[in-house]
Amino acid sequence: MKIGIIGATGAVGRQMIDCLDEQAIPVEELRLFASSRSVGRTMKFKQKDVAIEAVSQDRLNGLDAVFGAVSAELAKEYRPLIQKAGALFIDNSSAFRAEEDVPLVIPEINGADAFAHHGVIANPNCSTIVALMAAAPIANISPIEKMIVSTYQAVSGAGIPGLRELHDQIHSIEEGKPVETEAFPAQIAYNCIPFIGSEGTDGYTSEEAKMQNEGRKILHLPELRVTCTCVRVPVFRSHSVSVSLQCKEPVSIEAAEQALRLYPGIRYMKEGYPMPLDTSDQDLVYVGRLREDKVFDGGLALFACGDQIRKGAASNAVQILRVLLSKE
Numbered sequence: 001m002k003i004g005i006i007g008a009t010g011a012v013g014r015q016m017i018d019c020l021d022e023q024a025i026p027v028e029e030l031r032l033f034a035s036s037r038s039v040g041r042t043m044k045f046k047q048k049d050v051a052i053e054a055v056s057q058d059r060l061n062g063l064d065a066v067f068g069a070v071s072a073e074l075a076k077e078y079r080p081l082i083q084k085a086g087a088l089f090i091d092n093s094s095a096f097r098a099e100e101d102v103p104l105v106i107p108e109i110n111g112a113d114a115f116a117h118h119g120v121i122a123n124p125n126c127s128t129i130v131a132l133m134a135a136a137p138i139a140n141i142s143p144i145e146k147m148i149v150s151t152y153q154a155v156s157g158a159g160i161p162g163l164r165e166l167h168d169q170i171h172s173i174e175e176g177k178p179v180e181t182e183a184f185p186a187q188i189a190y191n192c193i194p195f196i197g198s199e200g201t202d203g204y205t206s207e208e209a210k211m212q213n214e215g216r217k218i219l220h221l222p223e224l225r226v227t228c229t230c231v232r233v234p235v236f237r238s239h240s241v242s243v244s245l246q247c248k249e250p251v252s253i254e255a256a257e258q259a260l261r262l263y264p265g266i267r268y269m270k271e272g273y274p275m276p277l278d279t280s281d282q283d284l285v286y287v288g289r290l291r292e293d294k295v296f297d298g299g300l301a302l303f304a305c306g307d308q309i310r311k312g313a314a315s316n317a318v319q320i321l322r323v324l325l326s327k328e
């Protein structure tokens with residue numbers, strides 16, 4: 001296959017290069033695209049140097065699939081070029097997730113939806129992937145009606161600039177220098193920021209709204225209600241979520257444990273608990289702290305943690321292509 005990655009130098013794009021190899025995608029040619037700032041540099045794929053190029057119709061032509069790892073604005077700008085080239089576009093941004101004819105896919109949960117694409121498939125929001133991976137096995141026992149989710153989101157969720165900002169702020173503070181803030185709305189070092197995304201009209205942020213909107217589409221539960229609070233925390237990698245949920249019928253701890261243990265892509269922890277340092281640089285979502293919810297009658301509470309650059313973005317996107325290839 002001839003594959004392109006747009007945004008190859010970013011947090012998600014870099015990871016995607018490794019994921020193609022790890023998931024044994026038969027790559028005959030890989031073209032890497034980034035901004036003009038990176039043109040002329042090279043990146044390694046299977047020990048070979050691949051040049052970074054600027055996006056152009058000419059260089060998109062001939063590709064079978066293109067992974068998007070750029071902002072939503074750029075994804076919208078490049079979509080017509082990718083579609084003109086006749087390539088499948090698997091995009092990581094929020095640009096197309098709400099579109100009716102764009103499947104929004106977490107392969108373990110709704111992999112079959114990927115086949116209904118019309119040239120574009122969207123990768124869900126990273127916190128949504130971590131939360132839904134933990135919730136889906138329980139939803140299989142009885143449909144989820146309500147969820148209350150709090151997220152603890154790593155700085156790399158804001159890409160390379162987010163990673164740099166936490167690193168630089170820690171050093172500035174240690175050296176007694178002034179702290180500079182650009183990627184986040186406040187100092188993130190030694191702090192928590194309960195605001196991610198942009199402000200909505202109902203008091204929720206754009207990031208918080210995704211949990212309900214995307215959850216409904218992925219779980220095929222159009223009535224699902226979600227209250228979500230998204231918090232940026234000074235963790236470099238791996239998002240965590242605390243979830244309280246109520247299903248149509250009460251679900252016992254034993255039934256939920258059994259479902260979580262058997263579900264692909266999950267490591268269920270009866271002992272100990274999921275933590276970002278343990279879940280980084282691998283693809284499983286860890287789920288633990290399973291207990292009865294004290295507010296939702298018959299409901300459950302749990303904590304989950306997963307590498308949002310991998311399962312929350314790059315490896316999930318490559319997995320989508322893997323699903324499509326498995327039926328060819």
Ligand SMILES: NC(=O)c1ccc[n+]([C@@H]2O[C@H](COP(=O)([O-])OP(=O)(O)OC[C@H]3O[C@@H](n4cnc5c(N)ncnc54)[C@H](OP(=O)(O)O)[C@@H]3O)[C@@H](O)[C@H]2O)c1
Nearest residue numbers: 007009010011012034035038069070092093157159160313
């Ligand atoms: N980070 C996460 O955990 C995560 C998780 C899920 C989804 N996402 C989504 O994935 C997308 C990428 O996020 P990221 O975190 O990887 O961001 P990032 O680290 O900031 O990387 C952005 C990428 O976009 C490239 N770029 C900038 N302007 C460009 C242009 N005009 N043409 C082509 N490429 C251009 C950059 O290239 P240069 O290096 O040349 O500037 C870089 O490769 C975003 O939509 C984000 O919301 C991110």
